[in-house]
Amino acid sequence: MSAAEEVEVVTEGQAVEAVPKRAMTLGYGTSLVVLAALILIPLFVKNFIIFQMTMLLIYGLAVMALNILTGGSGQFSLGQSAFYAVGAYTSAILMEHAGMNYALTLPIAGIVCFGFGFLFGQPALRLSGVYLALATFALATAMPQLLKLGYFEHWTGGVQGLVVTKPDAPFGLPLSQDMWLYYFTLVVTIAIYIASVNLLRSRSGRAFMAIRDNEIAASAMGVDVALYKTLAFGVSAGITGVAGGLGAIAVQFVAPDGYTIQLAISLFLGMVVGGVGWLPGSIVGSAFIIFVPNIAEGISKGLSGAVFGVLLFLVIFLVPHGARQVAIVAQQLAAKLKKN
């Protein structure tokens, strides 16, 4: 129960609360149950729901990338949509202009975004807290206009965007396109999830967390603060880029107006709802940003934004640590029941 106690030690003025390393992941048993559910459910549902689950995984990946940046190294970003867009465009351009295989475009999208994030991390180094939120906010609002630029129109398709062809299942597997894409996304997501967990448990991960908790102490202990902060930005952008590439393939379309500040805000909210610094919460946050707007629209069509905002306030006030808090409470309840 150390996680619940640790939560109380939030000092005033800290950007992000400290999350102990063990509390960042799920136990093996729970992981297997979730994995089994993710593998089995698509076999029994309609294609549209499979598509939604694919998007759930993709946004989950993007939220997790932000979680590594914020929950891991304590830096903000309201500009994740920019990295997502760059990843999506890299994949789309490589597939449509260079005729490359969709699976091969993903690592390239990841590397391109890693570079972009690493470079953007350089000026971001000198900023913290609110200033960083502001700089990344400006990046996200500027991105659609940059993508629409006449100079790149030959490649990006300008305002029109690009249409991407959906891949068929390989080796003549008897799977529909949606189902194949879902399992493909699932494999990529699991691979990146495992890599991220390992990253956070490694020396680099400890360096991230040391910077998050106390930058000065971290540098006194020999952590290269500048390097690890930019590295966190790079890794986060890289993963977001892969998610963006997957998103382009799943939606079969990229256009500048698909990657506005709205997307960046959604990803940010997903992280808050899922619990900052708790990687499995990313999927909960992703579900929130995909399904809640629909529910909100169901409650009142014109007021969907307001309902969304009110729900968000409820989350902030009632469960400030997001899904992680719910999980901890559930765990405590289960332990109590076992004792009785």
Add this chain to the structure above:
Amino acid sequence: MELFANQVLAGIATGAIYACMALAVVMIYQAIDHLNFAQGEMAMFSTFVSWQLMQWGVPYWGAFVLTVAFSFAAGIVIERLLFKPLAKAPILTNVAGFIALYAIINSVAGLIWDFTIKQYPTPFGSSPFLGSQLISTHQAGMIGITLLMLVLLFFFFRFTRVGLAMRAAASLPESARLVGINTSWMIALGWGMASAIGSIAGMMIAPVVFLEPNMMLGVLIYGFAAAVLGGLTSPFGAVMGGFLVGIFENLVGTYIPGVGNELKLPIALALIIVVLVVKPAGLFGRAIVKRV
């Protein structure tokens, strides 16, 4: 040379918009150390309120005064209800709160007044100012109002007890509490004032950009850029920053080929990043010294 002078003049005219907004941004930053991402939406909502009052037959200046009073009260209510409980929460939670507020206000305004673009009246008329084609009487009036607000704020912070108490509460909260200042209410007052200034900015901007629920997004980014350029700690800097950003935007558009309206936001982005990297305190701000 004449082209240059004209562009500078036109830049000052657009800069007045940003200066108004930047002033509101700096006010709230002074009071709570946060940038309020919902600031633009709050200003937009106030502007709609004044528009509605005028539709009901209230004369312009009556509506103006009522709206400023309403915004002041609304700012305080929002702070008391939503953000006072979050005062000790991490910055991240506060940012999420601002975003939620943004979504709520935008959506409610859209529901009440829908998303069609509306004309908004100006009290100054829109004929050319002093025979110049580049600057209209409305823009001249807007510059005048902005400077007037700046002077009033200066006198308020410099010469009144409440102004002094607010400065004390912002710079050293613990010591301020020890001498009997209610710092919590000073923050609420800061919200109210920022909201009131924002509403004036909104009413000045609306005749230029037209009234609709999304009118503030671009203006807010430029307001942030202006506030950052001038220094987030200085109201005077924010106004100067606004004018400078307006001039800069116009000159870049005139002299660098291929940069037009489509690059408006990337220019603001570049400006924000360059200023934050080269001179984080801004032109007129105090450098922040952190105790280790």
